[in-house]
Amino acid sequence: MNPRLLELHLASFKTFQGATLDLSDMTVLIGRNSSGKSNALDGLEVLSRLASGGDIVDALDSRRGDEGPLRGGMEGCPPHGSDEFRLGCRVTSERLNTGYIVVDLDVTVRVRPEPEIVSETLRGFSGSHRRTRDAEERAWHTLLNTNGPSPGPGSIGATWYRGTRGRDPRAAFRSNRLLTTQLPLRLARDTKVEQHVAQAAEDVLEALRGVFHLDPIPHLMRQYVPGRDVRLRRTAENLSAVIGQMAERDPEQFTELVRLVQALVEHEVTGVEVIRSELNDVMLALREGTATTPAREMSDGLLRFMAIAAALLRKGRDLDLGGRDLADEGRPVTIVIEELENGLHPSQAARSLDLVKRSSSAQDTQVIFTTHSPALLSALDAKDHQSVVVCTRDRDTGLSRLDRLPEVHGYPSLMAKGSLGDIATSGMLEHSQEPQRDFTAFDRLMGLG
Ligand SMILES: Nc1ncnc2c1ncn2[C@@H]1O[C@H](COP(=O)(O)OP(=O)(O)O)[C@@H](O)[C@H]1O
Ligand SMILES: [Mg+2]
Numbered sequence: 001m002n003p004r005l006l007e008l009h010l011a012s013f014k015t016f017q018g019a020t021l022d023l024s025d026m027t028v029l030i031g032r033n034s035s036g037k038s039n040a041l042d043g044l045e046v047l048s049r050l051a052s053g054g055d056i057v058d059a060l061d062s063r064r065g066d067e068g069p070l071r072g073g074m075e076g077c078p079p080h081g082s083d084e085f086r087l088g089c090r091v092t093s094e095r096l097n098t099g100y101i102v103v104d105l106d107v108t109v110r111v112r113p114e115p116e117i118v119s120e121t122l123r124g125f126s127g128s129h130r131r132t133r134d135a136e137e138r139a140w141h142t143l144l145n146t147n148g149p150s151p152g153p154g155s156i157g158a159t160w161y162r163g164t165r166g167r168d169p170r171a172a173f174r175s176n177r178l179l180t181t182q183l184p185l186r187l188a189r190d191t192k193v194e195q196h197v198a199q200a201a202e203d204v205l206e207a208l209r210g211v212f213h214l215d216p217i218p219h220l221m222r223q224y225v226p227g228r229d230v231r232l233r234r235t236a237e238n239l240s241a242v243i244g245q246m247a248e249r250d251p252e253q254f255t256e257l258v259r260l261v262q263a264l265v266e267h268e269v270t271g272v273e274v275i276r277s278e279l280n281d282v283m284l285a286l287r288e289g290t291a292t293t294p295a296r297e298m299s300d301g302l303l304r305f306m307a308i309a310a311a312l313l314r315k316g317r318d319l320d321l322g323g324r325d326l327a328d329e330g331r332p333v334t335i336v337i338e339e340l341e342n343g344l345h346p347s348q349a350a351r352s353l354d355l356v357k358r359s360s361s362a363q364d365t366q367v368i369f370t371t372h373s374p375a376l377l378s379a380l381d382a383k384d385h386q387s388v389v390v391c392t393r394d395r396d397t398g399l400s401r402l403d404r405l406p407e408v409h410g411y412p413s414l415m416a417k418g419s420l421g422d423i424a425t426s427g428m429l430e431h432s433q434e435p436q437r438d439f440t441a442f443d444r445l446m447g448l449g
Pocket of ligand 2: 038338
């Protein structure tokens, strides 16, 4: 099994202090405006950018492929009044029953005066020796740990794990980039332990590098693009080429996309096609009876929907993750979509949810999305509620909190009245005359008021 993300640790980041976001195949993040949903997703984005191995400032403040700098930049990461932020994640991986099956990365970055890593630890739970009776080998090991005085400007000292015998080696690492990206190069890998430590570091990095924040920008999709530009970019600006390739290589997926488009619009769409310019550049178009509507004239909502549908139908394959163009096979991907319902008619909520579910049930594909749509919430069944995380913000402290929906106060009494969707859409939450404070509290949590 390839590495996958289990948790995001928001130890000290923007509006979060000591919060954990649990990640499943599908994770639905809900909550009122400014409650911290995007801040949490920014945290994941920061880790993903750091995992690419570049300098902290480059990773957070400059463009990354087709993406701009991180929202708020590096300076926006520490909670107001602090110079540092602290983030982490938990990844699980089971390869051939050896090595570390759970790995935790935690890192603290100081952004002022000189941006640098001030602490970093990598810990692993060893599953190597399942059949062994040696309890020590089936335990958490500290694989990498910064400690002791700084060896000099621009560097930081750290030790790494060498097994239960002998002292851990210590060396100076560069403090301007994630140490976990530097660690594998330090390891000779001539022992089992070193191989496992290197693999643990690579597993965390692989899971983080697979984070793909899909942010389709309709006006960028309205132009001709080279037909060969077939790996979907985060802005979906090359959607026309992606769909062109889908039509050629994967007629089944393409047919499904056409059906989804037909169900979305009111007028008759007889097909989707890709127009070619003389230079072999391509542009998406809708066939509407005898007329053809090129992407240039298509609606924002429809273009955005097609981009999301294309990414989800392909179950995270053929995405442009930047950096090295790794083979898709077996590469873990986490697709992040903010406001899934944006620009969509409420009647499409169940369909979008179904797409997400099918995509996230594929091996190596996780999906995280945020939503404000009662229609979408109503499409979630009781089992899905396990995957819903409610984000709230304390009025007094300004801190954000994350709770799994079933653990929110008042959940059982509400659910006894019907499904979450029924309750939300029938207005029971907003207009309950019963003196049940649970409802109002719930209503506030869900941001449905
Ligand atoms: N570095 C920071 N420290 C403290 N608060 C912050 C920081 N950055 C952003 N915020 C607060 O986070 C809020 C935005 O939260 P956001 O996650 O974007 O909301 P939403 O849940 O709507 O996605 C703003 O009110 C802003 O003041
Ligand atoms: Mg937001």
